[in-house]
Amino acid sequence: MKNIASHLGTNNKFLILGCGFSGSFFAKTIRRFGCTALTSSRSENKDPNSFVFDSENGLLPDEKIFDGVTHILSCIPPDKNGNDPVLDSLKSKIQSLSLEWVGYLSTTGVYGNTKGDWVSETNQPNPLQKRSQNRLSCEKEWIESGLPVQIFRLPGIYGPGRSTFEAIRNKKIKVISKENQVFSRIHVADITNAIVYLLQEQNSLKFHQIINIADDEPCSQIEVIQYCYDLLGLKMPKPILFEDAKKKLSPIAQSFWKENRRVSNKLLCETLGYKLIYRNYKIGLKNCFLNS
Ligand SMILES: NC(=O)c1ccc[n+]([C@@H]2O[C@H](COP(=O)([O-])OP(=O)(O)OC[C@H]3O[C@@H](n4cnc5c(N)ncnc54)[C@H](OP(=O)(O)O)[C@@H]3O)[C@@H](O)[C@H]2O)c1
Numbered sequence: 416m417k418n419i420a421s422h423l424g425t426n427n428k429f430l431i432l433g434c435g436f437s438g439s440f441f442a443k444t445i446r447r448f449g450c451t452a453l454t455s456s457r458s459e460n461k462d463p464n465s466f467v468f469d470s471e472n473g474l475l476p477d478e479k480i481f482d483g484v485t486h487i488l489s490c491i492p493p494d495k496n497g498n499d500p501v502l503d504s505l506k507s508k509i510q511s512l513s514l515e516w517v518g519y520l521s522t523t524g525v526y527g528n529t530k531g532d533w534v535s536e537t538n539q540p541n542p543l544q545k546r547s548q549n550r551l552s553c554e555k556e557w558i559e560s561g562l563p564v565q566i567f568r569l570p571g572i573y574g575p576g577r578s579t580f581e582a583i584r585n586k587k588i589k590v591i592s593k594e595n596q597v598f599s600r601i602h603v604a605d606i607t608n609a610i611v612y613l614l615q616e617q618n619s620l621k622f623h624q625i626i627n628i629a630d631d632e633p634c635s636q637i638e639v640i641q642y643c644y645d646l647l648g649l650k651m652p653k654p655i656l657f658e659d660a661k662k663k664l665s666p667i668a669q670s671f672w673k674e675n676r677r678v679s680n681k682l683l684c685e686t687l688g689y690k691l692i693y694r695n696y697k698i699g700l701k702n703c704f705l706n707s
Contacts (some may be wrong), residue, residue: 422615425449427482432627433491441607470500486519517564522646525551529676536625544670566625570678574603575706579643592637593657599633599678602689602693612689629678633693639696
């Protein structure tokens, strides 16, 4: 990765709200460039850079956590009532800070089902699922907050420790085929790297409030699974047709198959000039295979 130098460095203090899979990758990366990064979690842990934030149990960060904060990245999904946990509990506190930038990780679920067509930031969102309708409301609330917010719409996130390899190893894999069904995805390192790139280049690039971060090659799930079995040197079980498999799927798994879209990254990768590290699932999964 290029050095962040011009815009990010020791003067910057990030709060990463929701330090799960993407948040922890982001925190680790920006610390390497000299930034301070404090991360939230819902429970106490031994990490001295971590603090507790749990909106549902009213556990709010201590005031001093906010001292000198310049950047915030929220990686927290809507709560069970559909509200944004950060805005619900911390909106006025955050609005009182002198922030340079706020990032919000959203989902491409807000686009709904495009029956396999490409979808970009200029398409009107058309969320199908209740959780995606909630997500769109949260995006709207962030935009209307008056904060210098940038929204990143993400498809399925994978990376070392969270990929099809784990599903195969834990025997949780379901090999299902559905004709013409594709999914978009993104390697966790590209989420961080793209955000860092945009921050670094902010003076030379036009600001876009909503940006998709997806790889170049949406494809069927079965291609991905087959590729993992091949790398593991194992034989893939015979696929089950979706129509036969669907009765046994959980409601959440069924909802996943109701949406078929190709997420365009042209704004990020052509207009704004970001170069993906893992432009397709093969390169990305090879990285997971070597690091898990
Ligand atoms: N996973 C995907 O494939 C995918 C795809 C598209 C978009 N997204 C969205 O992108 C964002 C990041 O995804 P991810 O998979 O990296 O997330 P993740 O690993 O599930 O982490 C979510 C974080 O949010 C925290 N959190 C959840 N509810 C909270 C609450 N009420 N109060 C305070 N903290 C709360 C969790 O705390 P703990 O650490 O204590 O658990 C965790 O740190 C999320 O909004 C996710 O919905 C995910």
